[in-house]
Amino acid sequence: MPHRKKEPTEHEKLLTEALEKRSIKVFPQFNDAHKHIDLYLPEAKINIEVDGIQHLTRARYIISDFARTYYADKAGYNTIHIQNETLDSHLEEIADAIAEVVSIRKNQNNNL
Numbered sequence: 001m002p003h004r005k006k007e008p009t010e011h012e013k014l015l016t017e018a019l020e021k022r023s024i025k026v027f028p029q030f031n032d033a034h035k036h037i038d039l040y041l042p043e044a045k046i047n048i049e050v051d052g053i054q055h056l057t058r059a060r061y062i063i064s065d066f067a068r069t070y071y072a073d074k075a076g077y078n079t080i081h082i083q084n085e086t087l088d089s090h091l092e093e094i095a096d097a098i099a100e101v102v103s104i105r106k107n108q109n110n111n112l
Contacts (some may be wrong), residue, residue, distance in 0.1 A: 007050055011084045012038050012050045018095035024102050044097070044105040047072050047079040055081065 008028050012094060014030065016026045032038035039048035049068075055061045069079045082094060 006036060008038075009050060011087050013046070014091055015050060015087060015095065019090055019098060022095060022099040022101055035071070041102060043096075044102040044103075045077045046101070047077050048098070049081045050087065051081050051083055053083070053085075053096075056083070056109060090105070099103060 006029055012028060016028050019026050019039070019041075024041060025043055027040040027042065028038070030037045032100045034041075037047045038050045040046075041048065047054075049065070051065075052099065055065060065081065082096070
């Protein structure tokens, strides 16, 4: 069965817009052929997962997230998990911090 692309959630859309306002290239709903990534920032090798409460209250989600993070780390990508409720209260601060990390990583790569 072919992989069907998931529609971004409202929280994913808000974070994408906030990051793009900060000139960060965001690939929403990215599939790396192994897993689905909510927001992918290739220039900084960052995956962002925007999670609902089930990622903290259901064992199967927790275990799945462990595996996904492990394989992303092995491939040289770091994963940030951000709860929907946290974005409701801190969207701008989170986007600012992520933008700073992207800038730091881009500078580090340019100095190699």
